[in-house]
Amino acid sequence: MKTLFKIFTFIMLATSLVNAQFGPGGPGGMGQRSDGNGRVKTEQAPTLNLDGNAPKGNSKIFGFVIDESVSTVVEFANVALYNKETKKVVDGTVADEKGKFSMNRIAAGEYNLVITFIGFKDKTIEVKVEKGKDNDMGVIKLAQNVKQLDEVTVTAEKSMIEEKVDRLVYNAEKDLTSKGGDAADILRKVPMLSVDLDGNVSLRGTSNLKVLINNKPSTIVASSIADALKMIPADLIKTVEVITSPSAKYDAEGSGGIINIILKKSTLQGLTLNLDSGVGIRGSNLSLNGNYRQGKLGVTLGGFGRAFYNKSYTTLDQSTIKNGNTILTNQTADAYDNGLFGRYNLGFDYDLAKNQSLTASVAFGTRNFTRTQDYTINQFTNNLLNSTSFRDVTSKDLSNSVDINLDYIRTFKPSQEWSVSGQFSQNKLTNNFDADLLSNSQELLSRQKNLNKNFNNEITLQTDYQTPIKKNQMFEVGLKTVIRQVNSDYEYRIAGATGSFATDARNPAGLLNYSQNIAAGYVSYTFTTKKKLTIKAGTRYEYTSITANDQNSDIVIPAYGNLVPSINISKPVGKSSTLKLAYNNRIQRPGLQQLNPNYNAANPQSISIGNPSLKPEISNNVELSLSTNIKKTYLNVSLFGRQTNNSITRITTPSDTLAGAVISTFQNIGKEQTFGTNIFGNFFITSKWTINGGIDLFYNYLEGQQVGVNGISSTISNSGIVIGGRLQSQLSLKNGWAVQAFGGYRGNRVQLQGTQGGMGMYSIGARKDFKNKKGSLGLAVDNIFGGMVMRSTLNSPQFSQVSVNNIYNQNIKLTFSYKIGKMKFTETKKTKVKNDDVKAGADNN
Structure with a gap:
């Protein structure tokens, strides 16, 4: 849509050009940024009457537009080319979202290049064009237009x-x-x-x-x-x-x-070094990134690491019915989380020719997350204490990953390009736990281990082509294939208080080999009318084939094809509003956590296991939104609806073998419906003080199958209204000081068998920028009064569960950043591979 935006605003030029002659209409364009009063503004520029008698040539003028004060791009800046002698406009364009502009077929002669945009001073550059030679204007810096009005300084500022x-x-x-x-x-x-x-x-x-x-x-x-x-x-x-x-x-x-x-990417010419660090009682981080960019070659090398510590306290009250007896479980646990994460990258881009570029990168990631929990478990049968047990569990979530990308882009003319991309992505995971079973006197009785190794890799090949048709149309087409492999190898081992471990016969070892191949193609067409109505319609077809097996047999999952249509309609309303309507059809394939058949009993009263037989879910989505400016307030209101079939959700049932325990897995339930609204506002009290916030309100309905006490399945449903919101304020002060405060609430989430509890969070921070703008020092606090609390419930004819999770994540953190090197803007190369297809939103246990 960004490239499309450039096409449809190709002839949109500045309203403030002194000698311009404006036509009565024609397709214009829209862009959104803050105006001089701090408001988010929908811009619509009229069309210039170009000099129809101006000769055409074979030269080209191109360059980039940036904000000189912060070295960031000025999106959709207006660019006009005037004949120096006649003072008439001979050509014009609009910079894209990268600040890049280009004009072709320019005849030899002398011109004035005029660049304008709201909130910036106009800039005029003399240009002498020679026949057959291109003019590279390089980086053009615009100065912010600052005015003094009644002792209030007003500047253009990018919104949050x-x-x-x-x-x-x-x-x-x-x-x-x-x-x-x-x-x-x-x-x-x-x-x-x-x-x-x-x-x-x-x-x-x-x-x-x-x-x-x-x-x-x-x-x-x-x-x-x-x-x-x-x-x-x-x-x-x-x-x-x-x-x-x-x-x-x-x-x-x-x-x-x-x-x-x-x-944050490298947008710097020359040699630079950025240091970002933070120290807090809940977590610390350190990153160091170096960039070298000279001529056609750009190289980046960097990495970051993050360590954190946190403590929580959980309670679980659970009731199950087995053989006519009611078993009550009361469980408490202190938990300690420790994590160490890192990610390191090496990348380069190279201009093979004037209209061809090659980009490559490799990134390595590592995760070391450990959770230690001390369980106390009391069980009652028909209200009589049956047993008390103690269990110390250490869970380890370890992984290392690599992502390798290679992209080739060939540009034929502005907005007409062809690309070929490839990607290899791999992740090796270890999800183990060690459990010690203790007596009342905390004496070690026995030991248990769950060993689970997972492997996930993807190979992606993709090609895309886009071309403008006339000045108000865009055509896009592409092909893609994804080859995906998921494996899980798991086993349980047990031992006494001393001695070696042996295989646990009650929990046999197992494995999963899961291969998924996807072939896809799409076509998309965009059209803009003279009244600025934009319609983008397209369809995509994806064919998925799956082969899977466990240690005993093949898992039969039929191949399936999906035709996925989509349409987006946008229309400016008045001078500062935009109305949008959208519909699309989507699919959701299960992810690794949903598929993994490992029997995770780290908490013996609440066990989880994946389901390798899951099918994809299908959804239909519709959305209507309106964004507008009311004086100094930007407001966006959207209404949406979603119908999902075969929805993948977590289902919990009592264990057949472990008294008082429940087992959670994933199933394709019947359907899920969601209808709601999002309201968001951004208000500038002054040019330096902003308040923004929003409310999310929707109705959720779920329907599926559940097994009753008699073993017979029946249809159940659950519904409810979910509400959440957030409020944030930021104030810029003198001498480089700034403060910000945030508060938010996530409402209860409806589940098929109950609710997942809501929670609140808040933070406040301050930062001081150094005089040279190359560094800053900051201090912030999070949830300082008691941390967070989340209460969740599950209910069925066979069991009930209430769990409370107290996270003591009060945090005070000190941050420091500094930049070294000569900074000069240069274009960031595009990358193309986008795998948007695996469900990865499962809860963690």
Whole structure:
């Protein structure tokens, strides 16, 4: 949609050009940024009457537009070319979202190149064009237009929240309170998203979504979104993009939508070194990134590490019915979490020719997460104490991953390009636990081990082609194949208080070999009318074949094909509003956590196991949204509905073998329906003080099958209203000081058998920038009064469960950052591979 935006605004030029002659109409364009009063503004520029008698040539003028004060791009800046002698406009264009502009077929002569954009001073550059020679204008810096009005300084400032043509963008680099945290701390503040205590993400009430990192998938995300978020320090996140209605170009997976986490990249010419660090009582981080860019070659090398410590206290009250007897279980546990995460990258890009580029990168990731829990378990049979047991459990979640990417892009003319991309992604995981069974006097009685090794890799090949048709149409087409392999090898071992371990006959070893091949193709067409109505329609076909087997036999999962249509309609309303309507059909394939058949009994009263026979879920989504400006307030209101069949959800039943225990697995339930609204506002009290916040309100209905006391399945349902919200305020002070406060609430989430508890969170932070703008020092606190509490319930005719999780995550953190090197803007190369297809939003145990 960003490239499309450039096409449709190709003839959109500045309103402030002194000698321009404006026509009465024609297709214009829209862009959203803050105006001089701090408001998020929907811009629509009229069309210039170009000099129809101006001769055409074979030369080209191109360059980049940036903000000179912060060295960031100026998106959609207006560029006009004037004949120096006649003072008439002979050509014009609009810079794209990277600040790049280009004009072709320019005749030899002398011109004035005029660049304008709201909030910046106009800039005029004299250009002499020689026949057959191109003019590279390089980097053009615009100065911010600062005016003094009644002793109030007004400047253009980028908002914390931006709404673009096809997505909502949260500018995380402006978030002071999350420094020293991780990606989950950032996502908790993004409109429409909810993140629970374990880092599991949901979008508008569903965890069936896809998370990308820099527009690309990674097996660390495919294995577990929650674990991936813990690996990414908040300091490295530039923006978070929420795409609720992906076009046909995106993979059909992710029934709830797509979350794209953009990390800070190299946009520097020369040699630079960036240091970011943070020290806190809950976590610390350190990253060091070096960049070298000269001429056609750019090289990046860097890495970051994050360590954290946390403590929690949990209680579990559980009642089950077995053989007519009621078994009550009361369980308490102190938990201690320790984690050490790291990710290291090496990348380069090279201009093979003027219109060809090659980009390659390799990234290594590592995770070392350990949880120690001390369980006390009391069991009652018909209200009489039956037994008391003690259990010390150490769970280890270890992994190492590698992502290798290679992209080739050939540009024929502006917005016409062909690309070929390849990716190899691999993740090796270890999910083990060691348990010591103790007597009342804390004497060791016996030992138990669960060994579970997992392997997940993907090979992706993709080619895409896009071309403009006239000035108001865009055609896109592409092919893609994904070869995916998932393996799990697990076993249980037991031993006495002393001696060697032996195989546990009660829990036999097992394995899963799961291969999935996907072949896909898409076509997309975009059309914009003279009244600025934009319609983007497309369809995508994906064919999936699966082979799977365990240690005993093949698991039969039929191949399936899906035709996935999508349509997005956008229309400006008035001078500052935009109305959008979208529909799409999506599919969601099960992820590794849902498939893994390992019998995880780290908590013997609440056991989990995957289901390798899961089928994909299918959803239909519709959305209507309106964004507008009311004086100094930007407001976005959206209504949405979603119908999902074969919804993948967690189902819990009593254990047949362990008295008082329950077992949770994943099943394709009948259906899930969600209807709701998101309301978000951004208010500028002054140019330096902003308040933004939002409310998420939706109705959720689930229906599926459940086994009753008599062993007969019956249809059950559950429904409820879910509400959540967030409020944030940021204030810029003199001498480089800034403060920010945040508060949010995640409401109870409806489950088929009960509810998952809500929780609240809050933080406040301050930062001082050094005079040279190359460094900063900050201090922030999180949840300082008691941490977080989450209460969840499960109910069925056979059991009831109430669990309470107290997370003592009060945190005080000190952050420091510094940049060394000569900074000069250069274009960041595009990358193409986007696997948007594996469900990874499962809860962790």
